[in-house]
Amino acid sequence: MLSKEELIKLFPDWEKGLYDAVAEHAELRTAKAGSILLKKGQNIKSTMLVVEGTVKLFQENEEGSEYFMYHLNPGEACAVTLVCNYHLEQSQVLAKAVTDISYLAIPIEFMDKWLNEYKSWHYFVIRTYRNRYEELLKTIHETAFKNMDERLEFYIKRQVQQFGNTIKLTHQEIANDLNTSREVISRLLKKMENNGWIALSRNSFDWIKK
Amino acid sequence: MLSKEELIKLFPDWEKGLYDAVAEHAELRTAKAGSILLKKGQNIKSTMLVVEGTVKLFQENEEGSEYFMYHLNPGEACAVTLVCNYHLEQSQVLAKAVTDISYLAIPIEFMDKWLNEYKSWHYFVIRTYRNRYEELLKTIHETAFKNMDERLEFYIKRQVQQFGNTIKLTHQEIANDLNTSREVISRLLKKMENNGWIALSRNSFDWIKK
């Protein structure tokens, strides 16, 4: 388990008692880069609080296609798993580890209890939902109004913000995240290179623009 | 202001004190069908709880195009306006009255206070966010994975669920909601009519299928 100091650093707004409760009931788990943390349709058994690394959240369809929605970083939580005790529903999203990660898994039994007992947990849940909701709005905005070239630019900028100017993704991976085909991404990236926005290389490229 | 009985009917899970607080501080307002309740970029001054009628929530882009996300019904609240005191941000969404409506407007000063004072308000906020988040996920799913014919079908089914089998919308209005053009909608509706799914008439059509 994490030390109290580490918990405070990750979740600075919590009450004292909540740190103790987490320390007592949460399990610190790790997962390898690329591993699936939550599948669409899967029953939710525990809440996930990211400690280290980055998680990617997707919408998933019947055929198994994925559509990237947003990232989760240390100190952030998966919104869908936070209040699932109300509904006892299955996950509507797919969550994957981008990097090797560690996270706190809290059995959902505690969710209702903690909402009652810890005001700071309540605020944390609301803040989480609000932030994820806003990310979703951005994603909808891009998807609904923009063509693929602009969506790709938005996607790359999100990556840059997360991981810096070097994007370590294959064209195929980007195509999967944007629910398009590899050829489309290759051609658009080539165009960006011609415009001097990026520098292409194998398995990665660099964002240069601005 | 609404009577306590009316409030209880709309918001059955609240605490006694919360009904009193709402009765004291909320203002009961009305708006005509079609009127804009909240614009993108507008500063949020009050929270909106729907009392009567239906509200439509949109994503809006720079050129003023609208993209329909979901409906709000009596007893439901606009998520974006619920926790804005944290951020003091501007609205990311557009809200329009579909029918003549009445709603409770609560100055946002009370939001933080009530979160502290009323557990049932806290739960109400979380439930609101969770429900809106789920609606957004559905909208993303349709937008990201489906072609226009399937998106139109999904859209019509949402309308049917809201207002019954007669859809009182022009092709242009539907096209606006789905961010496409009138011609595309006209042709797809014609195809649906040929398939026996709908019966077209001027200014409206009926959903027949199943």
Next chain:
DNA sequence: TTTTCAATGTGATAAATATCACCTTTCAAA
């Protein structure tokens, strides 16, 4: 070094959607 395979490049073509032009229909107001 050579081999091999994933990653990428690219032309050709198909499919979906957008846009333009112009026509017909319907209904309400004059």
Next chain:
DNA sequence: TTTGAAAGGTGATATTTATCACATTGAAAA
């Protein structure tokens, strides 16, 4: 009853994106 405006129909064409086919490249493994 006439008429003008809004709603809807539809062909032609442009644009965007998807799909197919196959060539090239580069890096890791043999």
